[in-house]
Amino acid sequence: MSSTPAHPADAVAAPPSEAPPTGQAWRDVAPLWPGLLAGHGQALAVKDAATGRYRAIGPAWQTLFGLDPADCLGRTDAEIFGGAVAAAWRAADQMVLDRADAVASDHAFEWRGQWRELSVTRQGAQPDGVAQRQILSHWVDVRAQRQQARQLVEALAALQQAREAADAVRQDSATADDLRDPVSGLPGRVPFLDQLRREFDLSAREGREMSLVLLEVDPPEAADPGVPVLSSDEVAREVGNWLRTGTRAMDATGRLGPTRYAILLSGAGLPIAARRAEALRAARQPVAAPVPGPTVAPLTLSIGVASYPLSADSPEGLLQSAEQALLRARARGGNQMALAGLSLGDQPQS
Numbered sequence: 001m002s003s004t005p006a007h008p009a010d011a012v013a014a015p016p017s018e019a020p021p022t023g024q025a026w027r028d029v030a031p032l033w034p035g036l037l038a039g040h041g042q043a044l045a046v047k048d049a050a051t052g053r054y055r056a057i058g059p060a061w062q063t064l065f066g067l068d069p070a071d072c073l074g075r076t077d078a079e080i081f082g083g084a085v086a087a088a089w090r091a092a093d094q095m096v097l098d099r100a101d102a103v104a105s106d107h108a109f110e111w112r113g114q115w116r117e118l119s120v121t122r123q124g125a126q127p128d129g130v131a132q133r134q135i136l137s138h139w140v141d142v143r144a145q146r147q148q149a150r151q152l153v154e155a156l157a158a159l160q161q162a163r164e165a166a167d168a169v170r171q172d173s174a175t176a177d178d179l180r181d182p183v184s185g186l187p188g189r190v191p192f193l194d195q196l197r198r199e200f201d202l203s204a205r206e207g208r209e210m211s212l213v214l215l216e217v218d219p220p221e222a223a224d225p226g227v228p229v230l231s232s233d234e235v236a237r238e239v240g241n242w243l244r245t246g247t248r249a250m251d252a253t254g255r256l257g258p259t260r261y262a263i264l265l266s267g268a269g270l271p272i273a274a275r276r277a278e279a280l281r282a283a284r285q286p287v288a289a290p291v292p293g294p295t296v297a298p299l300t301l302s303i304g305v306a307s308y309p310l311s312a313d314s315p316e317g318l319l320q321s322a323e324q325a326l327l328r329a330r331a332r333g334g335n336q337m338a339l340a341g342l343s344l345g346d347q348p349q350s
Helices: 024-032 034-039 060-065 077-081 083-097 143-173 189-206 232-246 270-282 315-331
Strands: 003-006 044-048 054-057 102-111 114-125 134-141 210-217 252-255 260-266 301-308 337-339
Touching: 060 114, 060 134, 077 083, 083 102, 083 114, 083 134, 114 143, 189 210, 189 252, 189 260, 189 301, 189 315, 210 232, 210 270, 210 315, 232 252, 232 260, 232 270, 260 270, 270 301, 270 337, 301 315, 315 337
Parallel strands: 301 337
Antiparallel strands: 003 102, 044 054, 044 134, 102 114, 114 134, 210 260, 210 301, 252 260
16 A cells, blocks of 8 residues: 555546535535545445445545445445454554644555555544534546556556667678678777667766767868879778767767767766867868878868757657768868757757
């Protein structure tokens, strides 16, 4: 049984057609619990605090327990439901006697061959002119709601297991080039994206920032005409050297594609990541020719920067936000840096 403070006015009102029962017991307590009595009379019960005997029971008991409320008047929980159920309910009753506010309790038990799950709100009261203290209770069947919640938890657990199994299969089937690019010397796409998910989960748990920088080597036609350019392998080696020497030990780097690279900055928000990315872009230097001859054209980079939680609220969203920023940088002619916009809702905004 779990108990949490509640207030009767927070309860959802029943349809207006459900008028509360009449009788002296209801008239005694009506001024003390008007919110529930106005809309939930059918699910209410009134019990004498000293004897534990019911003084009034709403007609909803017929649906909840298959019992005629009239047959339960003047009887105790032990006489109606048995000792095990009565003991739990008695403990909940005692809890409210020393309190001025209402208390909500959950009760799960088997009754007449069926599993019952109820949420019960109780409050102690002593109407004017009534010597005995009363316990008001409001009953709600929550079995369907709780079952749906359990099914959702099970589905999420199954989804997580499927994801872990798929990751294991993917890792088993990954080639050596997927794990570490032999040309640039950087981790490949598979381990980098795994690191992105781990870093995101850690940042979300600890409530700290992180940033993702995507870098695209601009195509050769962006260089000056007539100037020699490096081969793709030579470019990869150069960029690999830049990223290893231009990032912190705690940052993760990777080669995601033939001309696509990435940096994961732990604990860095968008302003810091932008300054570091711009410094990397601006610090490009003329690259020496691989053999004696004329100097080749310098490499230029288009860069997109996104951060958590400013730009996205998931690893996939962070990757998408950085990609959109990178596309904007390339659309401006390359050799540019662009920042992801603010995240509004679930979709990263540009």
